Amino acid sequence: xxxxxxxxxxxxxxxxxxxxxxxxxxxxxxxxxxxxxxxxxxxxxxxxxxxxxxxxxxxxxxxxxxxxxxxxxxxxxxxxxxxxxxxxxxxxxxxxxxxxxxxxxxxxxxxxxxxxxxxxxxxxxxxxxxxxxxxxxxxxxxxxxxxxxxxxxxxxxxxxxxxxxxxxxxxxxxxxxxxxxxxxxxxxxxxxxxxxxxxxxxxxxxxxxxxxxxxxxxxxxxxxxxxxxxxxxxxxxxxxxxxxxxxxxxxxxxxxxxxxxxxxxxxxxxxxxxxxxxxxxxxxxxxxxxxxxxxxxxxxxxxxxxxxxxxxxxxxxxx
Amino acid sequence: xxxxxxxxxxxxxxxxxxxxxxxxxxxxxxxxxxxxxxxxxxxxxxxxxxxxxxxxxxxxxxxxxxxxxxxxxxxxxxxxxxxxxxxxxxxxxxxxxxxxxxxxxxxxxxxxxxxxxxxxxxxxxxxxxxxxxxxxxxxxxxxxxxxxxxxxxxxxxxxxxxxxxxxxxxxxxxxxxxxxxxxxxxxxxxxxxxxxxxxxxxxxxxxxxxxxxxxxxxxxxxxxxxxxxxxxxxxxxxxxxxxxxxxxxxxxxxxxxxxxxxxxxxxxxxxxxxxxxxxxxxxxxxxxxxxxxxxxxxxxxxxxxxxxxxxxxxxxxxxxxxxxxxxxxxxxxxxxxxxxxxxxxxxxxxxxxxxxxxx
Numbered sequence: 053x054x055x056x057x058x059x060x061x062x063x064x065x066x067x068x069x070x071x072x073x074x075x076x077x078x079x080x081x082x083x084x085x086x087x088x089x090x091x092x093x094x095x096x097x098x099x100x101x102x103x104x105x106x107x108x109x110x111x112x113x114x115x116x117x118x119x120x121x122x123x124x125x126x127x128x129x130x131x132x133x134x135x136x137x138x139x140x141x142x143x144x145x146x147x148x149x150x151x152x153x154x155x156x157x158x159x160x161x162x163x164x165x166x167x168x169x170x171x172x173x174x175x176x177x178x179x180x181x182x183x184x185x186x187x188x189x190x191x192x193x194x195x196x197x198x199x200x201x202x203x204x205x206x207x208x209x210x211x212x213x214x215x216x217x218x219x220x221x222x223x224x225x226x227x228x229x230x231x232x233x234x235x236x237x238x239x240x241x242x243x244x245x246x247x248x249x250x251x252x253x254x255x256x257x258x259x260x261x262x263x264x265x266x267x268x269x270x271x272x273x274x275x276x277x278x279x280x281x282x283x284x285x286x287x288x289x290x291x292x293x294x295x296x297x298x299x300x301x302x303x304x305x306x307x308x309x310x311x312x313x314x315x316x317x318x319x320x321x322x323x324x325x326x327x328x329x330x331x332x333x334x335x336x337x338x339x340x341x342x343x344x345x346x347x348x349x350x351x352x353x354x355x356x357x358x359x360x361x362x363x364x365x366x367x368x369x370x371x
Numbered sequence: 372x373x374x375x376x377x378x379x380x381x382x383x384x385x386x387x388x389x390x391x392x393x394x395x396x397x398x399x400x401x402x403x404x405x406x407x408x409x410x411x412x413x414x415x416x417x418x419x420x421x422x423x424x425x426x427x428x429x430x431x432x433x434x435x436x437x438x439x440x441x442x443x444x445x446x447x448x449x450x451x452x453x454x455x456x457x458x459x460x461x462x463x464x465x466x467x468x469x470x471x472x473x474x475x476x477x478x479x480x481x482x483x484x485x486x487x488x489x490x491x492x493x494x495x496x497x498x499x500x501x502x503x504x505x506x507x508x509x510x511x512x513x514x515x516x517x518x519x520x521x522x523x524x525x526x527x528x529x530x531x532x533x534x535x536x537x538x539x540x541x542x543x544x545x546x547x548x549x550x551x552x553x554x555x556x557x558x559x560x561x562x563x564x565x566x567x568x569x570x571x572x573x574x575x576x577x578x579x580x581x582x583x584x585x586x587x588x589x590x591x592x593x594x595x596x597x598x599x600x601x602x603x604x605x606x607x608x609x610x611x612x613x614x615x616x617x618x619x620x621x622x623x624x625x626x627x628x629x630x631x632x633x634x635x636x637x638x639x640x641x642x643x644x645x646x647x648x649x650x651x652x653x654x655x656x657x658x659x660x661x662x663x664x665x666x667x668x669x670x671x672x673x674x675x676x677x678x679x680x681x682x683x684x685x686x687x688x689x690x691x692x693x694x695x696x697x698x699x700x701x702x703x704x705x706x707x708x709x710x711x712x713x714x715x716x717x718x719x720x721x722x723x724x725x726x727x728x729x730x
Contacts, residue, residue: 146701155699158410158700172581
C-alpha cells in the first residue's frame with residue numbers, strides 16, 4: 053500500500069468521527085451548563101467539587117506533596133516514589149511511559165498532569181480527546197529548570213503563590229550552593245556508577261541526571277565523554293582516574309562494598325582506591341531534580357569534600 | 372477400508388469442522404461482547420448496549436458523557452483492533468506453516484517482525500535526533516508507518532533473494548530469513564546502544580506490544596491491510612493442501628505453486644507488518660493458534676485457516692482483557708500476556724509432539 057493511500061484512508065475515516073465527538077462534547081457541555089443554571093443544583097456546588105488529579109511524573113507528586121495539596125491527588129505513576137507514602141495512599145496508573153488511557157480515566161480525573169516524555173503518545177492523545185484538563189510540565193536538570201518546574205506545577209493546580217514561595221526557596225538553596233561551590237579550590241573527579249552487573253560498569257555520562265548533580269555538587273564527571281547511561285570499559289575507568297565513586301543506595305541493602313569494588317582490576321589503581329572512596333546515596337534524592345535537589349547536591353558536596361566541612365544549607369525548601 | 376466408510380469418515384470430519392467454525396464464531400462473539408463490556412471504568416452492560424445501539428441508529432441524544440467516549444473511542448476500536456491483529460497473526464502463522472511445510476514456522480520467519488522492529492527502533496531513536504523533538508511532537512503515524520515499511524522492505528528483499536528464475540525456494544527463504552533477522556537484530560542493537568534512557572524504555576515497551584493505542588484512525592489504516600488476507604484465504608486453502616504433498620506433486624496436480632507462494636508471502640507481509648505497526652510485537656499468536664486448531668480438526672487448510680483466524684482473534688481479545696484488568700488502573704503490555712499463556716502451552720505441545728514422533 054502506498055503512503056498516499058494510507059493518508060487518504062486516515063482522512064476519510066477521521067473526519068466524521070471528530071465531528072461526532074465534537075457534537076457529543078458540545079452536548080455534554082450544554083448539559084453541564086444546564087445543570088449549573090438549574091435552581092436545584094447551584095453553580096457554586098459545581099465549582100467547589102474538589103480536584104481529582106492524576107499525575108504521571110514522580111517530581112510532580114513530590115512538589116504537590118511538598119505544597120501540602122496531596123488530598124487533591126487520586127492517582128500517580130510508578131515513578132512517584134517520594135514521599136514514600138504516596139504509592140500507598142494513591143492508585144498507581146503504571147509506568148510514566150506506558151499509561152493506559154482508560155485506566156487513567158477510570159479514576160475520574162478533573163486534571164491530568166504529565167511530565168515531559170509521559171506516554172505513549174497514543175494514550176496521551178486519547179486523554180486529550182477525553183476533554184479532561186491536561187497540564188504538561190517541562191522537565192529540566194538545571195537550577196532554572198527545577199524552579200520553573202515547581203512554579204509551573206503550582207500554576208497548574210491553582211496554588212501559584214505557595215509554589216512561587218517553594219520555587220524561591222529552592223532557588224535560594226541553589227544560590228547558596230553556588231557560593232559554596234565557588235569556595236572549592238580544586239575540583240575532584242567523580243564517577244557515577246549506575247550498576248555493576250557481572251563486573252560490567254554502567255556509568256552516568258554527559259546529559260544524564262547524574263552528570264547534572266555532580267556539576268551542582270562541584271565535582272567533575274569523569275565519564276563526560278560518554279552520552280547518557282552507558283557501559284564504560286575497564287581501561288577507560290582506570291584512565292579516568294576518579295577521586296570518588298558514587299552509587300545509588302540499594303533498597304534491598306545489597307550494596308557493593310568498597311572492598312568488593314576496589315578489588316576489581318579496573319578500580320584497583322584509581323585514586324579513589326587509595327582511601328576506598330565509595331559513597332552511596334538515595335537514588336531519588338540524588339537524581340530527582342525537585343525541591344530537595346539543593347540539599348541533595350550539598351550532601352553530595354559534603355561527601356566529595358569531607359575535609360572542607362561543607363555547612364548545611366540555611367534555606368530548607370518548604371512552602 | 373471400504374469406500375462408503377471413507378465417505379462417512381470424510382462427511383463426519385466435515386460436519387465436525389463446520390460445528391467447530393460455528394462454535395468458535397459464537398465463542399468469539401461472546402468474548403467480544405465481554406471485552407467491550409469490561410474495563411477500568413465500569414459501565415453497566417445496559418448502558419454499553421444503549422451506547423452501541425445509539426451509535427448504530429445515529430440517535431445522538433444518548434451519545435453524551437464520558438461513558439460514550441470510553442466505549443466508542445477507547446474500548447470499541449481496541450477490541451476491533453485486537454480481533455483484526457489476532458486473526459491476522461494466526462492466519463499468517465497457519466499460512467507460513469503450510470508454505471514451509473514446517474510446523475514451527477511463524478510469521479517472524481519471513482523477516483517481517485525483525486524488519487519492522489528495526490524500523491521502529493530507528494524511528495524512536497533517530498526520529499528524536501533528526502526531527503529534533505520528543506516522540507510527542509512526532510506525527511502520530513511516524514512509528515507505525517516506519518514499522519510497516521520496514522517489515523515490507525525486509526520481506527521483499529527476502530523474496531528477491533530466494534527467487535531464481537521465477538521459482539521461490541522455501542529452504543533458501545528460511546535460511547535467508549534467519550540471516551536477515553540476525554542482521555536486523557544487530558542493527559537494532561546498535562540503535563539501542565546509541566539511544567538514551569528514555570528512548571530505550573520506549574523501545575522496550577514497544578517491543579512488548581500493546582493494544583492500548585487503538586483508535587478509529589489506526590483501525591481505518593490497519594483494517595484495509597489485514598482484511599484482504601482474511602477474505603482471500605479461501606483462495607489459498609486448496610493450494611496449501613496440495614503443497615502438503617510436496618512442491619513438485621502439487622505442481623503436477625495443477626496447482627499454481629509459484630503464484631500461491633508469492634500471494635501468501637505478500638499477504639503475510641502486509642498483515643504482519645500492519646499488526647506489528649499498530650500493536651507492537653505480539654508473540655506466540657501466530658505459532659500457537661494454528662497448532663491448537665490442527666490438533667483438534669486436522670491439517671485441512673479449508674478449516675485450519677478460518678478456525679485459526681477465529682482462534683487468534685479470541686486469544687488476543689482474551690489476552691487484552693487480562694492485560695487491562697489485572698493491574699487496573701495501569702496496564703500490562705499484551706506481549707507479556709500472550710507469551711505467558713503461549714510459552715508453556717507451546718512447550719506442552721512440543722512434548723506431546725515429541726512423544727507422538729518418538730513412538
